Amino acid sequence: MLGLLAVGSTAAALSAAPPIHPTAAVLTGGSDPGVWDTGLAAGFPWHRVRAQRGLRNGWTPFVETSAALLTRWRPAVGVSLPWINRVWRLSGEATLGWLEQGGTLSERGPSASLAMTMGRTRGVVLPYLHAGSEHTLHIDRVIIDTAAGDVIEDAPRHGWTLTGALGLGIALGGRWGLDVGLDLPWVNVPKVSLPGVHLGLQFGGAR
DSSP: OHHHHHHHHHHHHHHHSOOOOHHHHHHHTOOOBTOEEEEEEEEESEEEEEEEEBOGGGOEEEEEEEEETTTEEEEEEEEEEEEEESSEEEEEEEEEEEEEEOSTTOEEEEEEEEEEEEEEOSSSEEEEEEEEEEEEEEEEEEEEEETTEEEEEEEEEEEEEEEEEEEEEEEETTTEEEEEEEEOOBTTTTSOOOOEEEEEEEEEEEO
């Protein structure tokens, strides 16, 4: 009987926990079970769209697309999982995607990334931090001069990009929020990359 009461009180405590705000869910990588949350960020030079849905035990699959100056696109699917999940949250996430960059510095190929996010999940003011490592297998087209003529072949090349961001989210009511942030990427290490800024909008809470 005492065991049943203990289990019941634990379940009641979990069910009584307040739902996580969509802004915190998107910025710190984890939605409540059965809940959809979305985020849109626009800035210079980076833009991002993300949609995610919470599952049991903290797992949150998501789809996202990031772009730079509308010439560099990376659609991806991924999953995130909070490791520490209290007033402050620490999460890890992994993605698989495809990089497509046009213009004079064209690049393309499959990519994968690992990242960590940390941020506040309760309250109105929600600071956050993101740091990640993205690896791409670029597929370059090269022209080889042979005795039989020019031959075009695919030449694989590894590309490494470090991703980073820090900012401040603001919860607006129960289902809307926004954030302002500083983007700190290092694209194609060891080349130098300029920082960027963005304004984000989040919406969610729907089951």
